[in-house]
Amino acid sequence: MASASVVDSQLNEVATKVKQYHFPVESIPRLSYDDPEAERLIRNEEPVILTGTNLVASALQWSPEYLSNNIGHGTYTVYSSKNHKFLYYDDKKICKVPTFTPPTTHQDMTFQDFLNKVTEWKEGEPYNYLQQSLNDSVGPQIVQDFAAFNWKWISDERAKNNWGALTSNLLLVGMDGVVTPVHYDEQQNFFAQVHGFKRFLLFDPSMFGCLYPYPVFHPHDRQSQVDFDNPDFDRFPRLRELKGRQAILGPGDVLYLPVYWWHQVESVPGYGMTVSVNFWYKSGPTEKIVYPLKPHQKVAMMRNIEKMITEALNNPEEVPPLLQDMVLGRYT
Amino acid sequence: MASASVVDSQLNEVATKVKQYHFPVESIPRLSYDDPEAERLIRNEEPVILTGTNLVASALQWSPEYLSNNIGHGTYTVYSSKNHKFLYYDDKKICKVPTFTPPTTHQDMTFQDFLNKVTEWKEGEPYNYLQQSLNDSVGPQIVQDFAAFNWKWISDERAKNNWGALTSNLLLVGMDGVVTPVHYDEQQNFFAQVHGFKRFLLFDPSMFGCLYPYPVFHPHDRQSQVDFDNPDFDRFPRLRELKGRQAILGPGDVLYLPVYWWHQVESVPGYGMTVSVNFWYKSGPTEKIVYPLKPHQKVAMMRNIEKMITEALNNPEEVPPLLQDMVLGRYT
């Protein structure tokens, strides 16, 4: 309990230091894993910070140094960015947009080489962010820690909420201040914070119209075109209507991040490197159709329509004029 | 030949009298039915005026008076409009748009009652337009004239162009000056002029984006929202880019009106009542897919998407916000 309140007071301190953007934020509830309200939120696909899950209790010693000493000499994917932002892109979609220039590069390197880069980093050099699914090439100590995750708790959650299979555990090791810009994912996620502090900004699926995601065929599919540091209200007028929620996670905290919820994830500047592990699960079977459709069902529908049109036209350049013809002056 | 040149000189005179709108028009070629160029145009789904088809030669005596004396005492659908415009609407879609007020009314009446209304019409009274599929309730003289249409020629055309079945023959009897505002149909049409003069304005399917049709679920589906007499360039900016074609038809002329081509049809003011018969055919089986898709294939695709979305949302009011979210700031 003593250590919990140390973390609590640190979280309060962090909350006073994070950057404010143009939109208001409410706090996401922070509840014990056995609080019935937490279960209700998960069942309703609303975000909640869970304490006491012990999901990654066996990994709380995973500092970057510990990982470097124990993870072995396999290679890990490390993204490199000229600034602190790491906007995701899908390599497989680059051919669809000939003018696309990737905003980050990535290369495979050992954990030790990654950590050297970070510890020797000087202002003006590229930022680095390790993002790699955990696999069986890791050393025996890490295997043991991983095996001791609270698999019983998370499997029970999966079953209770009727989700599909666990698809991957992504290990994220970031430099102080790195940011994953606002986007949504197509899976359910339990995001476990292991080391350092992360700030999440979340937006429910009904905010789609305020966040202007790239077209589905674009390499930045699922990513917002909006830059919170530099909001362009002329191009994106509904951005003014945006309302968010905030979660600040410290070691041991688990965030339930519902499928289709938008999120920006920041390693809080000034608090050092971060280590996180996420647990991605397939969504359950399609719910019974109840009208009106839920916002996330509409998002799924829009994605399917965009895919269908892009496929049928066989040329991404013909998609914007067709959608403009279909909508402008007719549904506007 | 003497009578043909009488018609020709009348057509030239009519051409100098029709109203000019804001867009330029080219003349549609007027060719003999046996001109190979005419066949090429039909095969390519481009409009052409055909002379010498004799398609309705047996009906050239179908003046309104002749019809009144011979058509019998069955009832016909007569549309009534406060002005000279008859904007079509689909009764079955009225329930989808609670605020919809039909711009015309219709009632069933005998041909004789219709003709009385027209001959006794005074300025300020509603305009009347008879529009009814020919059926077997007509009198024996009309049956005989109908049977003597040049069915051989038109059946050969149907076969050559691989169209489907003849779906209906619509008889149109209009007062001087009536207008069917710009719209498109989903069938192939041979439009036969029987009595009086009609002016067609046509626009190819690529003009979809300049003509802003009503949503697919709207009773005015397939009709443009644009009023050529009162063009609203603020609401419909691409209307300025519109380019049209013009056809003036006199008795005996047959216009090939390709599927998905936009058309406005006007009984030329000052030239009396008009009688026309159209021959609607189902389009052929879907063509082999060749990229880029043709404009009319894109129109068909947009219609399907709009139908799908409207059906999936189960509420027409949710369609505009969804399409706006999908397109504005993303594909604009």
Ligand SMILES: [Zn+2]
């Ligand atoms: Zn994500």
Ligand SMILES: [Zn+2]
């Ligand atoms: Zn029509």
